[in-house]
Amino acid sequence: MTQSTTMLPPKRFEVYKDDHKKWRWRLISKAQIRTESPQGYASKQGCLNALKVVKGLMQDADLVEL
Numbered sequence: 001m002t003q004s005t006t007m008l009p010p011k012r013f014e015v016y017k018d019d020h021k022k023w024r025w026r027l028i029s030k031a032q033i034r035t036e037s038p039q040g041y042a043s044k045q046g047c048l049n050a051l052k053v054v055k056g057l058m059q060d061a062d063l064v065e066l
Helices: 044-059
Strands: 012-017 023-029 033-037
Touching: 012 044, 023 044
Parallel strands: none
Antiparallel strands: 012 023, 023 033
C-alpha cells in the first residue's frame, strides 16, 4: 500500500527498489533527497539493517563548523 505524497511526513526515510531491482534507502527533508544509500541491497531486510546502523550512528554525530 502506498501513501499519497500529501500525507507523508516532511522528514522521513524511504525504502524502495531501484531500477536494478535492488533495495535502497534515502533521507527526505522538505521534499528533497538529502542523502541515500551508497549501494543497493539484494534483500529488503539487508537494506533495513543498513539503515538501522546509519540511524544509530547519526545519534552520536558531532556538529563541526568548517
